[in-house]
Amino acid sequence: MERKCRVLRHLPNKLRRFLLLLLCATFVCIPISIYVWDQATEAANEKFLYLTSLKTEYDHYTDQESIREVYANPAIDSSVTEDKDKILAALPNLPLSYRKKLNPHVSPGHVKCARYPSLFDIQFSNIYWQALHTSNGTFYLYNSFYDNRTLSKDAPSIRILGMANRIRPTVETNCQLWFDGEKGPIISKVKEYKYIWIRGWGNYRQGVLQPYLIQCVVPPTHVKRVPESVSLVELPCDKPFNNLRVIKNEPTGGQKEDFAVCVKGLDFSYVDNSIMMVEWLELLHLLGANKVFLYEMGIHPNVSKVLKYYESLGRVDITKLTLPGEQPNARGLLHMYLKAKMVHKRQNEVIPYNDCLYRNIYRYKYVVLLDTDEFIMPRKTPNWKSLIEQLLAVTEGQPRSSYCARNVYFLDSMQDAHGKVPGVPPYLHMMQHVYRAANYTRPGSYIKCFHNTERVLTLHNHFPFSCLNNCYHLSIPEADAHLQHYRKDCVGELMKSSCPYFKAHTVLDDRILKLYKELMVNNTLHTFRRLGFL
Numbered sequence: 001m002e003r004k005c006r007v008l009r010h011l012p013n014k015l016r017r018f019l020l021l022l023l024c025a026t027f028v029c030i031p032i033s034i035y036v037w038d039q040a041t042e043a044a045n046e047k048f049l050y051l052t053s054l055k056t057e058y059d060h061y062t063d064q065e066s067i068r069e070v071y072a073n074p075a076i077d078s079s080v081t082e083d084k085d086k087i088l089a090a091l092p093n094l095p096l097s098y099r100k101k102l103n104p105h106v107s108p109g110h111v112k113c114a115r116y117p118s119l120f121d122i123q124f125s126n127i128y129w130q131a132l133h134t135s136n137g138t139f140y141l142y143n144s145f146y147d148n149r150t151l152s153k154d155a156p157s158i159r160i161l162g163m164a165n166r167i168r169p170t171v172e173t174n175c176q177l178w179f180d181g182e183k184g185p186i187i188s189k190v191k192e193y194k195y196i197w198i199r200g201w202g203n204y205r206q207g208v209l210q211p212y213l214i215q216c217v218v219p220p221t222h223v224k225r226v227p228e229s230v231s232l233v234e235l236p237c238d239k240p241f242n243n244l245r246v247i248k249n250e251p252t253g254g255q256k257e258d259f260a261v262c263v264k265g266l267d268f269s270y271v272d273n274s275i276m277m278v279e280w281l282e283l284l285h286l287l288g289a290n291k292v293f294l295y296e297m298g299i300h301p302n303v304s305k306v307l308k309y310y311e312s313l314g315r316v317d318i319t320k321l322t323l324p325g326e327q328p329n330a331r332g333l334l335h336m337y338l339k340a341k342m343v344h345k346r347q348n349e350v351i352p353y354n355d356c357l358y359r360n361i362y363r364y365k366y367v368v369l370l371d372t373d374e375f376i377m378p379r380k381t382p383n384w385k386s387l388i389e390q391l392l393a394v395t396e397g398q399p400r401s402s403y404c405a406r407n408v409y410f411l412d413s414m415q416d417a418h419g420k421v422p423g424v425p426p427y428l429h430m431m432q433h434v435y436r437a438a439n440y441t442r443p444g445s446y447i448k449c450f451h452n453t454e455r456v457l458t459l460h461n462h463f464p465f466s467c468l469n470n471c472y473h474l475s476i477p478e479a480d481a482h483l484q485h486y487r488k489d490c491v492g493e494l495m496k497s498s499c500p501y502f503k504a505h506t507v508l509d510d511r512i513l514k515l516y517k518e519l520m521v522n523n524t525l526h527t528f529r530r531l532g533f534l
């Protein structure tokens with residue numbers, strides 16, 4: 001022993017330490033390894049025994065990969081849970097009372113007139129609509145709003161936006177207004193079915209769905225409070241089969257913002273126009289649009305990505321939309337239908353436009369109805385706010401119901417002779433099209449307006465159908481602003497008439513570059529980079 005130790009002592013220090021370490025490792029590691037080995041063998045044995053017991057069931061599995069698969073956890077999504085609130089929140093016209101954290105406000109027990117409809121009393125149509133079948137006609141209801149605007153003769157009123165398969169409906173209907181804490185509904189007879197269309201424009205037939213704004217005046221006893229919801233019924237105390245939340249959106253921060261842009265239901269499932277969408281949204285932002293409200297009936301996943309990004313920045317609001325009744329909603333088919341049935345398309349469009357107006361009457365001073373290939377360009381001032389100030393000076397401070405800009409085309413072919421704009425990415429469409437028709441389309445045709453939310457009652461794409469008091473619009477002089485409209489070619493109805501002249505007489509109009517070139521290039525590239533387009 002002593003001898004051995006002496007041997008060790010004679011060894012170099014490093015080697016001695018190494019040998020000691022080796023000795024320790026041997027005594028620690030070997031038992032652990034044996035234990036682990038044992039466990040593994042045991043598990044393997046168990047697995048083997050189990051597999052043997054299943055041999056009859058799985059006897060066609062002989063290879064290792066199949067055995068591994070038998071023991072794998074299938075990759076299902078176990079994070080999903082059924083969240084009732086979330087499900088109901090995706091249906092914006094349902095009253096909040098159906099959500100679990102809020103008690104249904106109508107007390108059970110003795111109820112006068114009619115009972116509050118339960119969730120599954122509601123007759124839904126194509127997800128976002130609720131139905132009323134009357135003795136003479138069917139109504140599909142989209143949303144209802146609280147309209148207490150100063151200029152409204154019957155303020156406050158409940159206005160229900162929807163469609164009905166009747167022209168000049170004669171059936172008498174009633175609103176059941178559901179106020180928190182009331183034992184039963186407050187009844188108000190429908191005062192008016194306001195037609196949101198012009199008969200000469202087509203589809204003026206019984207049986208075809210027509211857009212209406214239905215008005216019920218809130219009785220004097222209840223003008224201080226906003227009803228939670230409204231049911232449209234035929235006889236005053238009929239059992240209700242619909243129940244719409246009454247929307248009254250307050251301004252954020254208590255102050256109205258300036259401009260909301262409204263875009264009709266997008267139905268481009270198979271077209272990826274995400275690049276132009278980014279360009280357009282960035283441009284509207286620079287012009288001073290506070291928020292862009294888009295309705296979605298089917299868009300390409302890339303466009304959806306773009307819109308969700310801007311939604312996260314608070315610059316976009318997306319609302320899902322379908323066509324009511326028996327109209328087609330299948331992906332792609334809806335687009336084919338709207339293309340084939342132009343009058344149906346236009347009649348359906350007024351629903352999102354008026355929905356956008358009424359959701360925003362208390363939040364924005366103006367709504368601007370635009371398509372994604374056009375915008376109003378101020379020609380003497382750098383943005384919309386200063387344009388409106390300039391126009392108010394023209395009208396000597398007298399506000400008008402709308403301020404309308406004339407339409408001028410920037411067609412693809414007009415740029416062709418002039419090549420690309422240097423210093424601008426070639427894929428930015430509007431920045432790359434700076435030649436336009438010298439002439440405008442006819443006064444009043446294809447115009448787009450700033451609509452004063454305190455004054456307009458029903459809106460069409462190009463102008464108001466009706467206003468509180470009278471409609472009195474200002475045609476913005478072309479020198480002050482115009483509507484820049486970017487298209488491949490003219491709309492069909494102009495193809496043979498003025499379009500050839502437009503194409504033959506063009507002028508350079510590069511105000512977009514003068515105002516916003518650097519900012520637009522920077523901002524769009526930033527967004528493309530963020531979203532992975534580059």
Ligand SMILES: *[C@@H]1O[C@H](CO)[C@@H](O)[C@H](O)[C@H]1NC(C)=O
Nearest residue numbers: 136137166167168169170171
């Ligand atoms: C049904 O309503 C239409 C108008 O929408 C009206 O012309 C017709 O007379 C009504 N029919 C009955 C039986 O009341």
Ligand SMILES: *[C@@H]1O[C@H](CO)[C@@H](O)[C@H](O)[C@H]1NC(C)=O
Nearest residue numbers: 148150155156223224225226
């Ligand atoms: C509606 O407007 C009237 C008159 O301005 C006001 O007295 C009433 O409180 C308003 N109602 C609500 C619910 O804001």
Ligand SMILES: *[C@@H]1O[C@H](CO)[C@@H](O)[C@H](O)[C@H]1NC(C)=O
Nearest residue numbers: 438439440497498501502505
């Ligand atoms: C184009 O505009 C000019 C000047 O405003 C006008 O004289 C001319 O008639 C217009 N041409 C057409 C085809 O509209």
Ligand SMILES: *[C@@H]1O[C@H](CO)[C@@H](O)[C@H](O)[C@H]1NC(C)=O
Nearest residue numbers: 518519521522523524526527
């Ligand atoms: C470029 O764009 C980004 C994103 O929009 C922005 O944060 C940045 O301030 C812009 N830079 C300039 C010089 O405008």
Ligand SMILES: *[C@@H]1O[C@H](CO)[C@@H](O)[C@H](O)[C@H]1NC(C)=O
Nearest residue numbers: 272301302305531532533534
């Ligand atoms: C756009 O869509 C295509 C096809 O699905 C996809 O390959 C591409 O990555 C998408 N672009 C972005 C930025 O997500």
